[in-house]
Every structure is written in structure tokens, then in C-alpha cells.
Amino acid sequence: MRVFKMEKGNLVPFLRSLEEFGEVWGPVKKGNSFVYAHEDPEKFDLSAIRTLIPAKKFFLPKVATILKFKNGAWTDNRECKKRVIFGLHPCDLHALNIYHEFYTRIYEDPYYTSNREATLIIGLSCLPDDNCFCNLTDTSTIEEGFDLFFTELDDKFLVWVGSPRGDEVLAKRKDMVEDITQNDIKEYIEWRKKREKMFKVDLSFTGLPEIVSASYDSDIWDKMGAACLSCGTCTMVCPSCTCFDVEDEYDIRNDELNRKRKWYSCFFREYSMVAGGHNFREARAERLRLWYTHKLVGFMSEYGEPACVGCGRCVVSCPVGINVLSVVRALTGEKNDAFWAKTEVKQL
Amino acid sequence: MKERVDILKCEVHEEENPYVPERARIIRKYDLTNDVRFFQVRLCNHEKVMEWTTKYKPGQFMMLSIPNVGEAPFSITSTPTRPGIFEFCIRKVGRLTGKLFELRENDFVWLRGPFGNGFPVEKMRGKDLLFVAGGLGAAPLRSVLLYALDYRERFGKIYYLYGAKNPDEMLFKDEFFGMKERQDFDCYLTVDSDPTGEWPYDIGVVTTLFKYVKDIDVENTVAVVCGPPVMYKFVVQEFMKLGIHEENIYMTLERKMKCGMGKCGQCVVGHKYTCIDGPVFTLWDVKTIRNLI
Numbered sequence: 001m002r003v004f005k006m007e008k009g010n011l012v013p014f015l016r017s018l019e020e021f022g023e024v025w026g027p028v029k030k031g032n033s034f035v036y037a038h039e040d041p042e043k044f045d046l047s048a049i050r051t052l053i054p055a056k057k058f059f060l061p062k063v064a065t066i067l068k069f070k071n072g073a074w075t076d077n078r079e080c081k082k083r084v085i086f087g088l089h090p091c092d093l094h095a096l097n098i099y100h101e102f103y104t105r106i107y108e109d110p111y112y113t114s115n116r117e118a119t120l121i122i123g124l125s126c127l128p129d130d131n132c133f134c135n136l137t138d139t140s141t142i143e144e145g146f147d148l149f150f151t152e153l154d155d156k157f158l159v160w161v162g163s164p165r166g167d168e169v170l171a172k173r174k175d176m177v178e179d180i181t182q183n184d185i186k187e188y189i190e191w192r193k194k195r196e197k198m199f200k201v202d203l204s205f206t207g208l209p210e211i212v213s214a215s216y217d218s219d220i221w222d223k224m225g226a227a228c229l230s231c232g233t234c235t236m237v238c239p240s241c242t243c244f245d246v247e248d249e250y251d252i253r254n255d256e257l258n259r260k261r262k263w264y265s266c267f268f269r270e271y272s273m274v275a276g277g278h279n280f281r282e283a284r285a286e287r288l289r290l291w292y293t294h295k296l297v298g299f300m301s302e303y304g305e306p307a308c309v310g311c312g313r314c315v316v317s318c319p320v321g322i323n324v325l326s327v328v329r330a331l332t333g334e335k336n337d338a339f340w341a342k343t344e345v346k347q348l
Numbered sequence: 349m350k351e352r353v354d355i356l357k358c359e360v361h362e363e364e365n366p367y368v369p370e371r372a373r374i375i376r377k378y379d380l381t382n383d384v385r386f387f388q389v390r391l392c393n394h395e396k397v398m399e400w401t402t403k404y405k406p407g408q409f410m411m412l413s414i415p416n417v418g419e420a421p422f423s424i425t426s427t428p429t430r431p432g433i434f435e436f437c438i439r440k441v442g443r444l445t446g447k448l449f450e451l452r453e454n455d456f457v458w459l460r461g462p463f464g465n466g467f468p469v470e471k472m473r474g475k476d477l478l479f480v481a482g483g484l485g486a487a488p489l490r491s492v493l494l495y496a497l498d499y500r501e502r503f504g505k506i507y508y509l510y511g512a513k514n515p516d517e518m519l520f521k522d523e524f525f526g527m528k529e530r531q532d533f534d535c536y537l538t539v540d541s542d543p544t545g546e547w548p549y550d551i552g553v554v555t556t557l558f559k560y561v562k563d564i565d566v567e568n569t570v571a572v573v574c575g576p577p578v579m580y581k582f583v584v585q586e587f588m589k590l591g592i593h594e595e596n597i598y599m600t601l602e603r604k605m606k607c608g609m610g611k612c613g614q615c616v617v618g619h620k621y622t623c624i625d626g627p628v629f630t631l632w633d634v635k636t637i638r639n640l641i
Contacts, residue, residue: 073371080360082356105610114360117356117359120356244607266616271614274604275441294619302619
């Protein structure tokens with residue numbers, strides 16, 4: 001992979017100059033968390049670990065009108081917007097690669113593809129906090145799926161070129177980057193060592209698919225199911241969750257009908273309910289088990305890697321402490337201090 | 349190096365969008381039972397009629413929609429060997445089907461598809477076939493049954509066993525009564541009970557019809573079962589008694605679906621999406637993938 005270096009002072013002018021291709025979005029602080037926003041790049045917060053909502057929202061918007069029905073015919077309503085997204089970390093990029101594989105296999109989803117083609121993706125290195133565990137899911141570094149990737153060293157960025165588009169962008173901004181030296185590589189290696197030592201989650205993911213598979217009838221699911229609120233937060237914040245629902249909505253003002261697709265969650269009761277009211281996953285425990293087995297086993301069977309990228313979003317978001325870490329701890333028999341671990345299961 | 353003007357693309361090729369449905373016309377409809385109706389529909393775009401109605405496989409489904417009501421998957425009950433139209437058997441159970449029952453001949457519905465894996469009709473060639481249907485299960489099964497009969501010479505013995513609650517609940521009665529007269533395959537019909545007193549055939553659950561199944565080559569038999577979930581267990585037991593291998597026992601399953609293309613996720617079971625990995629599964633799949641039935 002081609003790699004250059006950029007002085008830190010050049011980052012903001014560089015990002016500003018990309019506005020010629022499309023809106024430049026990056027992470028900014030909002031309340032206690034970070035969100036992607038279309039702001040002046042000076043406001044981008046390079047210390048942002050994880051945004052509240054992952055970058056999947058650019059490729060599968062929370063709500064989007066996919067078709068319009070007017071004068072007796074359905075028409076395609078693809079509304080892609082040209083964007084440059086800055087600040088995706090290796091875990092985010094791995095999740096995006098899962099998205100790409102998922103949304104283009106067998107049937108290519110045209111809405112996804114249009115959004116992806118209209119987006120320039122610029123990654124950014126990170127230093128883990130207490131809830132990051134991408135080292136365990138083997139997603140702490142990234143080789144593909146970005147146009148450019150910035151590694152932040154003490155006084156400079158290394159800029160990795162990941163695509164022809166990225167190459168062209170840099171080619172026109174040659175004065176902002178320089179070739180790297182042997183010393184830069186040394187600094188990079190030191191930085192990698194420092195970063196690797198910063199991961200704090202002490203847990204093993206070895207053999208996890210088999211363990212989860214074999215735990216299908218475990219009472220742990222009932223216990224967690226009793227505490228789970230079915231709120232769906234984990235699925236909304238999960239960067240590799242792909243599910244959606246489709247609904248027709250009549251727009252009375254414009255006298256047209258919109259077929260909309262919206263984020264949906266397998267934690268919702270209606271998710272597995274068929275016509276006539278039969279529900280294949282009536283119990284919360286069954287829905288919870290579906291999510292964890294799909295993430296940790298199902299994706300493994302289909303794509304050769306689990307769908308968890310270790311971003312820690314479920315760890316910081318679940319109101320009752322059910323997350324990949326606490327579930328893995330429970331399934332592997334480790335001591336667990338999650339709220340639900342103290343919950344008694346009431347047989348209904 | 350000369351820079352591309354549009355590094356980022358925003359292009360829309362409408363013809364490539366598999367979410368856009370095709371308009372179709374209801375050309376015929378009639379009631380099969382008091383809550384199941386038969387619909388024959390034909391695409392309005394005549395150029396697409398033959399392409400669409402010859403390329404699907406028995407066991408596949410279409411996404412059928414009514415604007416402002418919704419879209420749902422329905423098994424195709426017709427066979428690609430009789431092209432030109434699509435046929436569906438639809439039970440009135442919800443909002444969309446309720447609206448469908450209000451439609452008349454010449455009204456429009458919208459179709460996308462076909463989706464799903466369908467029955468392995470190529471693998472079935474040269475084999476004996478044992479079809480078992482219960483209730484509304486006759487809808488998807490009729491497609492593969494008619495297909496097998498239209499290519500009769502490709503298959504060995506064919507048995508069709510169909511059970512319904514009572515004579516009024518049996519689908520395609522005239523058609524199946526006619527089949528009983530055919531000499532080239534065996535059709536057996538039964539009802540759980542007969543309040544009319546006029547039922548001419550067997551009475552009892554569908555598994556009682558297995559007594560008629562004789563001289564099949566179990567090593568070379570493909571069995572197919574379609575019906576309400578409670579029926580599967582008992583029919584599968586009969587298949588096992590006959591000695592049919594679990595990888596040769598097929599069933600078609602029902603799930604909620606919103607896309608048909610393995611994206612929306614609502615039909616997920618284990619790591620399989622019913623819409624692309626199914627709806628036809630083998631008994632082996634059912635045993636391996638928990639929660640399938």
C-alpha cells in the first residue's frame with residue numbers, strides 16, 4: 001500500500017479542500033457522545049473514540065423513501081448525496097466491509113451501492129478506551145475498505161492510500177503530503193506497540209462460535225431475557241446490524257405514496273411474527289439468543305468472520321448491561337457483574 | 349495525472365432496481381374455501397410476460413403488493429410449464445390479504461420476483477416422488493406437482509397425498525378429483541372429518557394415506573411435505589418409517605419477509621435467510637438449524 005506523511009497543520013486545509021467533491025462529515029462532540037456532522041473540519045474531534053450511531057447511517061439511512069407511487073406507477077427514489085466521511089476507525093471500516101459484502105451479495109442493493117459510490121471514506125487511527133475490544137475480534141487494523149486512512153503520530157499523520165479514488169485525491173494535493181522516511185516507519189512501529197498495550201478488556205474469544213452454538217439450550221438466555229427491555233438499542237448502535245422494515249406511507253400534502261424503509265430490530269416482538277399472529281420468537285430470550293448467535297456464529301458460517309467488530313457500542317449503550325462482553329463472559333463461565341447476572345428468572 | 353471530475357458518483361439506473369414492482373392484472377379469481385381465494389394474475393407489460401412466467405421454479409415465491417397497504421411473500425401455485433400467468437392461493441388473515449379480497453377482476457396488484465430457492469426439480473429427475481400436503485400446503489405443492497405431471501416421463505412413481513380438515517377446506521377439489529382418475533400417478537385425498545356425509549374418499553389424518561404408498565424405491569425417492577407446522581412431525585415420522593433419507597425430504601417454510609433478497613433480515617433463522625436459502629429446506633437443514641420449524 002502506498003503511504004505518505006502529512007504535517008498536522010495540513011489536515012484541516014486538506015479536509016476543507018475536499019468539499020469540492022461533496023459534503024465533508026466528521027466526528028464532533030454532542031452532549032456526552034460523538035456524532036458525525038457536516039461541520040467545518042476545524043471542529044472535528046480527533047479524539048472521538050466511537051460515535052453514538054455508526055457510519056452505517058450514511059449507507060442505510062434510518063428512514064429513506066425507496067419508491068414513490070404516483071399516477072399509477074412506482075418509481076425509483078434514490079437520493080444519494082455526495083459525501084466525504086472522515087474519522088472512521090478500523091472497527092468502523094471492518095463493519096462497513098461487512099455491510100458491503102452483505103448488501104452486494106447475490107442481490108445487489110441499489111440504494112446501498114448508490115450511497116457507497118457517492119461517498120469518499122477517510123479512516124482515522126484511534127487509541128482504545130476501556131470498552132474497546134477490537135483486538136479480540138481481530139479488527140484492530142484495517143487493510144481495505146477506505147479511500148484514505150490517516151494514522152495520527154506525535155507530530156504528523158501517515159496517510160495510507162486505499163483506492164484509486166484516494167490516489168487521485170492525493171495526487172491533486174501533492175503539496176500537502178511528503179514521502180515517508182525510515183524514521184517515520186520506526187515511529188509508526190512504536191505507536192503500534194504503544195496502542196496494542198492499551199487494550200484493557202481481559203477476555204478470550206477463542207472458540208467462541210462453537211461455545212455459542214453449543215449453548216443454544218443454556219438458561220443464560222432466559223436470565224438475560226428476563227432483564228432485556230427489548231428496546232433494540234444494541235441493534236441500532238451496532239455497526240454491523242443490517243435489518244430494516246418496509247412500510248407504505250401516504251403523503252397527503254403532495255398526494256403521493258412513499259414506500260419507506262426504516263431501521264428495524266430483531267429484538268422487537270413483531271419481527272418474527274407472520275400473518276395470523278404466529279410468532280416464531282415470542283419470548284425475549286429467543287430474540288436475544290437470535291441476535292447473539294447471528295452475530296457470533298451465523299456470520300462466521302456465512303462470511304468466515306464474526307459480525308462483531310469490537311467497537312464497544314453495545315457495551316456503553318445497553319441500559320441493563322447485556323452486551324457482547326457480558327454475554328461472552330456468561331457463556332464461558334466467567335464472573336459477571338452485569339445487572340442481569342443478579343436477576344432472578346421468573347417462570348411465566 | 350488528470351483528475352476525474354466526478355470522483356464521487358450519484359447515478360440512478362432504474363431498470364436495475366429489484367425493489368421496483370411490476371404491475372399485474374387480476375384476470376381471474378374464485379373462492380377455494382370460505383377464507384382462501386384463488387387469484388390468476390398476468391403482468392401488464394406484455395414483453396415481460398413470457399420471461400417472468402417461464403423462468404421461475406416451483407416452490408419459489410413472489411412479493412405481491414398493493415400500494416398504501418403493503419407487500420408480502422406468496423408462494424406461486426402455478427407451474428412454469430404452463431406460462432403466461434401467475435397463480436396464488438391466498439388465505440385472508442391480515443391487512444394486505446384482507447385488501448386483496450376486496451379486489452375484483454381487472455384490478456391491479458404489483459409483483460416482484462421470483463425469489464427463493466424453489467424445489468430441486470433437476471435433482472428430482474429419475475426419482476420416485478412422494479408429495480404430502482395438508483390444508484393450505486397444497487398451494488406451493490401444486491406448483492411442483494403440476495410441474496412433475498407436465499414432465500411426467502422425467503420421473504418414476506408419483507404419489508400425491510393430500511389431507512384437509514373437512515371437504516369444504518380442501519383446495520382445488522375439482523382439479524384433484526380429476527387427478528384421481530388419472531392412470532399415470534397415484535392421488536389420494538382425505539379429510540379429518542366429513543360433516544357433509546358426501547365425501548367419497550378417505551377419512552382420517554393425512555398420515556393414514558401412507559398405507560397406499562407401495563413399491564417406491566426409497567433409495568431413490570424425493571419426499572416433499574407442505575402444510576401447517578403441527579403436521580410436519582407426523583409426516584416426517586412416516587417418511588422415516590419408509591426409510592427415505594433426511595437429505596431427500598423437503599419442506600417449504602413460512603416467514604415474514606420485506607425484501608425477498610436476503611437484506612431486510614426478518615426471515616432469518618440461525619444463519620440462514622429463508623428468502624434466499626429457502627423457503628425450501630431439507631429435513632437435515634431443519635435438524636441442524638434450530639428454530640426452523
